[in-house]
Amino acid sequence: MSATNESYTCGELLTRLLRAYGVELVFGIPGVHTVELYRGLPASGIRHITPRHEQGAGFMADGYARVSGKPGVCWIITGPGMSNILTAMAQAKADSVPMLVISSVNPIHTGGSGEGHLHELDNQQALVSQVCAFSQTVWRPEELPKVLARAFTLFAGSRPQPVHIQLPLDVIRAEAGHVPVQTAALPLPPQPHPHSLDQAAALLADARQPVVLYGGGCRRAAAEAQALAETLDAPVALTINAKGLLPPGHPLSTGSNQSLPAFRQLLAEADVVLAVGTELGETDYDVVFDGGMRINGRLIRADIDPAQLNRPLLSSVAVLGDAAAVLDGLNRRLRDGNRQQPWQRNGAARAAAVRAAAAADFPPAWQAQLGLLQWLRRQWPDAVVVGDSTQPVYSGNHGYEALAPGSWFNAATGYGTLGYALPAGIGAALATGRPVVALVGDGGLQFTLSELISGVEAGVPLLLLVWNNQGYDEIRRYMQRRGLPAIGVDIRIPDFALISRGMGAHYAAPNSVAALQQALQQARSATVPTVVEISEGAAWLDELAAAYQPFA
Numbered sequence: 447m448s449a450t451n452e453s454y455t456c457g458e459l460l461t462r463l464l465r466a467y468g469v470e471l472v473f474g475i476p477g478v479h480t481v482e483l484y485r486g487l488p489a490s491g492i493r494h495i496t497p498r499h500e501q502g503a504g505f506m507a508d509g510y511a512r513v514s515g516k517p518g519v520c521w522i523i524t525g526p527g528m529s530n531i532l533t534a535m536a537q538a539k540a541d542s543v544p545m546l547v548i549s550s551v552n553p554i555h556t557g558g559s560g561e562g563h564l565h566e567l568d569n570q571q572a573l574v575s576q577v578c579a580f581s582q583t584v585w586r587p588e589e590l591p592k593v594l595a596r597a598f599t600l601f602a603g604s605r606p607q608p609v610h611i612q613l614p615l616d617v618i619r620a621e622a623g624h625v626p627v628q629t630a631a632l633p634l635p636p637q638p639h640p641h642s643l644d645q646a647a648a649l650l651a652d653a654r655q656p657v658v659l660y661g662g663g664c665r666r667a668a669a670e671a672q673a674l675a676e677t678l679d680a681p682v683a684l685t686i687n688a689k690g691l692l693p694p695g696h697p698l699s700t701g702s703n704q705s706l707p708a709f710r711q712l713l714a715e716a717d718v719v720l721a722v723g724t725e726l727g728e729t730d731y732d733v734v735f736d737g738g739m740r741i742n743g744r745l746i747r748a749d750i751d752p753a754q755l756n757r758p759l760l761s762s763v764a765v766l767g768d769a770a771a772v773l774d775g776l777n778r779r780l781r782d783g784n785r786q787q788p789w790q791r792n793g794a795a796r797a798a799a800v801r802a803a804a805a806a807d808f809p810p811a812w813q814a815q816l817g818l819l820q821w822l823r824r825q826w827p828d829a830v831v832v833g834d835s836t837q838p839v840y841s842g843n844h845g846y847e848a849l850a851p852g853s854w855f856n857a858a859t860g861y862g863t864l865g866y867a868l869p870a871g872i873g874a875a876l877a878t879g880r881p882v883v884a885l886v887g888d889g890g891l892q893f894t895l896s897e898l899i900s901g902v903e904a905g906v907p908l909l910l911l912v913w914n915n916q917g918y919d920e921i922r923r924y925m926q927r928r929g930l931p932a933i934g935v936d937i938r939i940p941d942f943a944l945i946s947r948g949m950g951a952h953y954a955a956p957n958s959v960a961a962l963q964q965a966l967q968q969a970r971s972a973t974v975p976t977v978v979e980i981s982e983g984a985a986w987l988d989e990l991a992a993a994y995q996p997f998a
Contacts, residue, residue: 663723
């Protein structure tokens with residue numbers, strides 16, 4: 447698009463460019479250093495959501511991006527706004543979530559002066575650069591289209607991560623009518639090289655006991671992932687962000703139990719291991735933190751990010767490319783190779799043995815939590831469940847079977863933050879018409895409880911399920927097992943009923959399964975969040991525990 451004689455600022459140019467790239471929603475808290483970004487917002491058609499803290503803005507953008515597949519966009523003030531959002535950016539980077547954080551920074555002539563200007567940091571870009579793919583300053587309005595093109599090119603054609611773009615205050619206000627509102631042609635994800643696919647297919651064709659590891663990088667390639675697993679007749683493990691790639695009860699699925707002894711033995715006995723779209727990270731493969739994962743066979747890695755292909759383990763074959771293209775290419779080679787093995791891989795039997803052993807390892811306390819989650823899935827089969835770091839999420843990461851990719855994600859993986867579920871659930875609900883459940887503990891909720899009123903204000907029909915175990919119970923038990931004094935974990939729990947109603951949300955504390963079902967029905971038709979508080983150990987949960995069926 448060519449420039450016109452129209453007059454507009456660089457801040458208005460930014461809004462026009464974002465809309466041209468398909469941005470429909472931004473999360474931000476206006477401040478004196480960002481108000482000029484808002485000048486062009488009414489005419490753009492972009493909706494603005496106001497969280498109550500910049501960390502909440504980042505978590506909302508994260509949840510929105512995971513469900514919509516589009517980058518979540520935040521407008522953040524200089525200094526404290528950027529330091530507040532760093533945790534959310536770090537979580538998004540760890541989980542490969544596209545996020546565009548646009549901030550102000552002090553005027554060019556005062557940058558790094560140390561003279562005590564409002565919101566001044568010595569080097570804001572250096573601070574932020576640790577939690578994003580890149581951080582770039584726009585020094586002149588003419589640079590803005592190119593910098594945004596760089597960001598959206600990364601989102602489209604490589605491993606998604608947060609990107610930070612900062613504009614000095616004088617640049618935001620600068621005249622930009624001479625700059626065209628021009629977007630870039632965006633690339634398709636990289637396609638795998640045929641030679642790499644041939645190498646991988648040759649190893650897999652000769653494998654007698656293959657094992658497949660699918661990660662979150664495959665979540666938009668469910669059909670291809672399932673087809674390849676069935677072609678190989680190989681047991682499959684899914685990371686937390688890959689849940690739903692195989693449907694519940696699929697005979698080749700071992701669930702997400704890579705840290706349990708039975709799966710570790712299966713993995714150690716495999717002669718070929720195929721890992722696609724997974725970084726083989728600790729929070730998926732070693733949640734017991736003992737370094738006990740072993741791959742003794744040949745390792746085939748496939749990833750969109752070349753940096754992931756040989757860490758933490760060296761690969762026998764490295765395939766660079768988009769997961770869907772890799773899986774489809776391997777499946778065609780193996781399916782059409784007309785090669786008949788004289789042996790049986792017995793994938794279903796091997797997977798069933800792992801499932802049975804894993805279920806036997808599930809602690810008794812998990813029964814009620816997993817029963818609740820399974821019951822909830824039956825009530826709302828189309829729901830997206832967004833989790834915090836809380837006990838039902840930990841058990842669900844092992845024993846919950848998602849019905850579709852992207853319908854179960856949480857902050858108990860990767861960076862492992864607290865306070866994620868509520869704001870991320872709001873973002874997810876803004877991205878979809880499906881019901882969204884945010885699952886959080888009574889301790890973690892207090893990190894971002896103020897965002898409940900943001901959800902009310904945005905008209906989000908979110909179900910906030912609060913698991914009340916009276917403080918930081920997981921840490922309390924962790925300290926007790928190690929003979930440590932349980933200090934700092936028995937925190938005061940607020941009156942969630944009073945707070946919920948004071949913020950304009952609905953509230954329920956069910957005392958039976960029937961009461962819980964009634965609360966869900968009311969939440970489904972609500973136009974604001976509904977807080978449902980469940981006390982750990984409540985007797986009525988026994989009914990759900992008795993009905994739980996592992997891996998079903």
